[in-house]
Amino acid sequence: xxxxxxxxxxxxxxxxxxxxxxxxxxxxxxxxxxxxxxxxxxxxxxxxxxxxxxxxxxxxxxxxxxxxxxxxxxxxxxxx
Numbered sequence: 001x002x003x004x005x006x007x008x009x010x011x012x013x014x015x016x017x018x019x020x021x022x023x024x025x026x027x028x029x030x031x032x033x034x035x036x037x038x039x040x041x042x043x044x045x046x047x048x049x050x051x052x053x054x055x056x057x058x059x060x061x062x063x064x065x066x067x068x069x070x071x072x073x074x075x076x077x078x079x080x
Contacts, residue, residue: 006075013071020065
C-alpha cells in the first residue's frame with residue numbers, strides 16, 4: 001500500500017515542482033535579468049532568497065513549489 005502512495009506522491013509532486021519553477025522564472029524575469037539567471041541555474045538557493053526580498057510577488061509560486069518538493073521528499077522515505 002505504501003508503494004501506491006509513493007507513486008501518487010511522485011506523479012503529483014513532479015508537475016507541481018515544475019509548474020512552480022516555471023512560474024518563479026516568470027516572476028523573476030519581471031524583476032531583473034540577474035534574478036532570472038539565478039532562478040534558472042541556482043533554483044534551490046535563489047528561491048528562498050528571492051522570497052525574502054519579494055514575498056508579495058513570489059508567494060503562490062513558492063507555495064506550489066514547496067508542496068511539490070515536500071511530495072517528492074516523501075517519495076524518498078522508504079517504509080519497510
